[in-house]
Amino acid sequence: MKPTAQDEITAYVFAVRAALGDLPEAVREEMLQDLTEHLTEVMADGEGSLVDRLGSPEVYAAELRNSTPFVGGFPDPPPARHKPFVGLRDQVTPSLSENLQKVREQILPPLRVADVRLGKVMGYERASDFFALLRPAWWVLRGYLVAMILAAALDDGGQPIGLLPRIGGSDAVALMLLAAAVLASIWFGRRVTRLPRWPRFGLYAGSAVLAMVALAGFFDADSTKRDSYYSDVNYDNPYSSVEDVFVYDAEGRLVTGARLFDQEGQPIHLGNAYCHDEQGTYVDAESDVYPYCPSKAPFLMPGVRPSESSEPSASKSARAKPSATPSR
Structure with a gap:
């Protein structure tokens, strides 16, 4: 029995629907709702099968997929994940900001007054202007402290390193390490205002730690010098x-x-x-x-x-x- 035109159209629509099977059903049906009428018109316009005129159902489905807009709309976004700390942050941050602002309003005015009064004693408009002139000296001292800490951490000779950052007792290594640390400290000091907020705060915190290390080293050296006479006898006694x-x-x-x-x-x-x-x-x-x-x-x-x-x-x-x- 020779298939009729309607049978060919039905088989073609079925094959195109199968090629679009990965799409949601609603989207697929909306794309194929006028396909039967279109194929009927194609069959009435001339001779030949639908495959001869339109190509295979798979090729037609690919063309239909590429030329037809996505009529189903975009899928809904996934539900937001529950973040327990977000609400806490939203509650704490405003109050913390307000408290910090109050503290600043209470502390900054007296500090500004003290800055001006101390500056007059020192011969400057403000004391902070004088301290700003000392920044290069602090950069050099900071590099020296970093070099000393590195030498103390890397040296395993068991002997005192002295006032230079010696590693293995080498003066040449000490001078190279000192020069590198001082130059790096000056480089960071000149560019600290260009750093992002948190790296800048990190540099300030590290500088504060170095200042405390410097004070501790100063007091230790002072104590050792004052108490040195107790140990001289033991070191110089040849009969111990x-x-x-x-x-x-x-x-x-x-x-x-x-x-x-x-x-x-x-x-x-x-x-x-x-x-x-x-x-x-x-x-x-x-x-x-x-x-x-x-x-x-x-x-x-x-x-x-x-x-x-x-x-x-x-x-x-x-x-x-x-x-x-x-x-x-």
Whole structure:
């Protein structure tokens, strides 16, 4: 049975609808509502099939998709996500701004008055004009402080770095680091007003921290200088590591029970007044009598007995055996 024109039109519309299947149904139906009448007119105007005249249903659907405006309208935006902090911000921000404004109104007028009065004492219209002249000096000092902090963080030599930012004790590295830090500080200082708000505040906060570090370093150096005399004796004492003293006479014999005195007759205290035996047990020794441990003597001559220092002793008559006959 030969298909009729109506069957061809119905099949073509069905195929075009299938090619537009990804569109919403309402949009697709609105695009295809006049397609049947249009295809009927095309069939009546001449001979040949719809495919010969209009192309395949897929090609026609693509052309229809590109030439027909989006009649369904734009989809509704997704519902707004709930932001719990937005409402809190809207409530807090106005009140915070009002409070800050009140604080500024209370503080700024007295500060302006003090600025003018102090400026007259210093010979300037305002004190802030004088402090503005000190900005380059602060930029240099800020670079120096940054260099010192970097050197303290990077140096692992264990030695004091001194007044220059030395890393590994190198003066050349110290000078290069100092020059780089000072130039960078000057560069930022000349451009601070061009920075955005929050980076500018960050630079101000960092400068305040550096100022506190500088004050802490100043007080530490001052305290160290004032208390330096307490440590000079310990550093200059060459006998701080002496634990015992061994005295030898002219014949090379070890003198036991020896005592040491200075030029004013004051006892000399050296070493630690204790000794330890073979088991490692510590035994207290008589203080200021050397050596504490005679058995630890570094030099012992074969066949020579240690000599004892002269000590007050009883007289020979006292050591003699008492006579049975009373003396007259």
